[in-house]
Every structure is written in structure tokens, then in C-alpha cells.
Amino acid sequence: MLVVLHSISWMKVLVTHVEYIPLRDPLSGASLESARRIMEEAFIKPSVFRRKEALYPEYVPPSLPHRENQLRRLAEIFKPLIVNPGEASIKAVVVGGVGTGKTVTTRVFGTELRSIARRRGIDVRYVHINCHRDRTLYEVVSEIARQADVPISQRGFSPHEIFGYVHQYIDRQRSFLLIALDEFDYFVDAAGSDAVYFLMRVYDEHPELTKRINYILIMRSLSGLSKVDSATYSYVTRYIVSFEPYRSRELRDILRQRRDEAFHPGTVGDDVIGYIADLEGSDKGGSGNARAAIETLLLAGEAADSEGSQVVSVEHVRRARGYVAPDVVTISDSLQYLSLHELLVLKALIRNLRRSQAPYVTMGSVENEYRDICRLYDEKPRRHTQLYEYVVNMRRMGIVE
Ligand SMILES: Nc1ncnc2c1ncn2[C@@H]1O[C@H](COP(=O)(O)OP(=O)(O)OP(=O)(O)O)[C@@H](O)[C@H]1O
Ligand SMILES: [Mg+2]
Structure with missing residues (x-):
């Protein structure tokens, strides 16, 4: 006790x-x-951000500048689903490089199609599957059932049985499915061409059925389909919607829209927007990736906040890019491959930047400096077009932006 x-x-x-x-x-x-x-x-603490979430990857903006043609094309392809539902099973391939808006545009299309159809009394269920996450046939069909609200006990059933049940259920409900298979290349690789055949040619054996299942396959390149048999390949690639890399001018519009939503008025100038757009724009040597552009804007805003600045400057963008790509390593690795005159141009550029203390310099002032340096080293200066090529090459190597 x-x-x-x-x-x-x-x-x-x-x-x-x-x-x-x-x-x-x-x-x-x-x-x-x-x-x-x-x-x-x-x-x-005051922040330049008003609504930072508008810069997050999952955010869906109220409009999609420069994707009007792709939306129109998708609408034309899927028109039968609205005017003649059940007549045909429609398949489209959405193809384009990284960050060209494939996922966001398809999502917007799917959600809008669902509500337009509903207003006409047609029940279209939109399903969006990321095949990077769900890449086996079993995972994909289970996810289709889940997102399409098909009540199913998945235990012990084969993917073929589950899919058969999904079709039966949707048929009984007189509904339709629009299934977007995002990052479809992963599915082709992991599940194999038989699985692709099974999903795509679902009506081959039963042509009498009402066609309830439709697909949008999203890929970075059509080479992702190289493993499927040629008949299926031509069957699914009848309708292709291409997403070109964004040009600088287009990125400018996308970034402006995000700026207006995410930042307090007057904190991000057009010079900052233009600078980022030029870094990423495909016509300026960038990859045309909107995701990278938006992420740079986010990081630049965070850099401004962390030093208590009330505006975002080009210098903040440059610092943000330092986080995005640790380019010092790239630069020191690449220097050994430069020719003598490329090194002289680089020297001119560095001198110029150091002297002006500005975040960037014009080609003209680099050229003048370069000529002075050539005189110093007793080298014959190269012509303007040649110098321009040097700069383009150094940009490709990631030494200059
Ligand atoms: N036209 C646009 N207007 C507004 N935002 C856009 C536009 N295009 C892309 N974005 C934005 O850019 C980012 C990347 O777009 P998305 O994820 O759709 O690219 P993706 O083509 O699917 O790229 P990935 O091949 O890497 O999957 C997203 O945040 C998206 O909201
Ligand atoms: Mg995507």
C-alpha cells in the first residue's frame, strides 16, 4: 500500500x-x-502576397489564356457526346511538352463538359487519373470505379471483371464516362499493350452496346505509344490535340493573370513579368514551361518577403532562379568547353555587370566591352553575328540567361 x-x-x-x-x-x-x-x-509581417495559393500547382485559374484553340478542338471532337450520346466511343490524345497546360486544360474541359451535358439532361461523369500514381490495370479500373461513384466491392475481382461491372452500372444509370488518363506513357510501360487494348477496344466484341466510355489520353510525346500494336495505335490517335511550348508573349499573359490574383496591387511590375517570360519563352531559348514560370514568380515573391521588401524586383527573380537551378555548378563545369572568344565575351559580360550593378546588360554594351578586351589581348574581334551565336550557345549551356 x-x-x-x-x-x-x-x-x-x-x-x-x-x-x-x-x-x-x-x-x-x-x-x-x-x-x-x-x-x-x-x-x-507585411507580405507581397495577397493570395499565394493562386501560384500553387494544383490551383485552377479562372481562364486559360492561349489555350482557346485546344479547348475548341476538344469540344469539336467530343461534340457527338452532347448531340448524339451513345453513338460512338470517342478517343482523343492530348500531347505536348512539360508545363504546356495539358493537365489543367483537360481538367477544365472535363468539368465544363460535365456541367454543359447536365444542363441538357445528359449525365457525363468525368474521371481524371494520374497514371504515374495508378499505373497497373487493376489500379486504373479501381480508380475509375471510385471516381465515377460506381459502388463496388473490389475484393477478389480481376480488373476485367471490375471494368465489366463499371460498364454495366453506368449503362443501367444511362450515364456516360469521360476518362482522362494523364501521363498515359507510364500506364503503357507498366501495364503493357494488352491492357491498353483492353481499355481502348472495349466495344470491339460488343458493337451492339451503347457507347458509354470515352477517353482523353494525355502524353508528353506520341512515342509513349510506340509499344502498342499498330491497329490500336491508329485507332486511338485519330484525334490529336497538340500543346505547343509557350512563347514569351503568351507566358506574359499567363503570368499577369496569376500576378493579379496572387499579389497585392503594385508589388510586381511588368518588367519582372517580362523578365520571367523571356527566361522561359520557347522563342527566347527557354522550354516554354508555364509551371516553371509560375514557380519562379512564387519563389521571387518569397525572396522579396524574406528580406522585407515591399516590391518584387528582377533581382529577386534572379535569386529565385538560383533556388530553381543551382547553376553555379553548371557554369563551372561548362567553362572548360568554351572557345577563347566565348571566354572573352563572358569576361566582357562579367565586367559590365560588375560595373553597372544592374541585373542584366544589353548586347551592345557587352560588345563594346568585348572590343576593348580584344584590344588588350591583341586579338582580332569577331563580328556581331558571331558574337550573337556565342551568347546563344552560352545560353544553351546554362551559363547566361
Ligand atoms: N494557359 C494557361 N493559363 C493559365 N495557367 C496555365 C496555362 N497553362 C498552364 N498553366 C499553369 O501552368 C502549370 C502547368 O500546367 P499543367 O500542369 O497543365 O502542364 P502539363 O502540360 O500537364 O505538364 P506535365 O507534362 O509536366 O504534366 C499549372 O499550374 C497550370 O495551371
Ligand atoms: Mg500534366
């Missing part, structure tokens, strides 16, 4: 002690009070 009492009072001491610890950090002596103050300060 005594022992029990003893242990209870010992526990009480321990509990009080444990409760006491978080009140004071023994190392710094910082009390809970000061932690709260630090946090409160961070919460009320």
Missing part, C-alpha cells in the same frame, strides 16, 4: 516536471511568451 502511494506521488512530481519543461527552453531561456511573440510577428 505504501509502495503504491509512493509511486503515485512520484508520478505527480514527474508530471508537474514534464509540464514545466515546455514553458522555458533551458538553452536559450526563451519563454513561451517570446515564442508567441515571434510567431505573432511573423503572422502580421
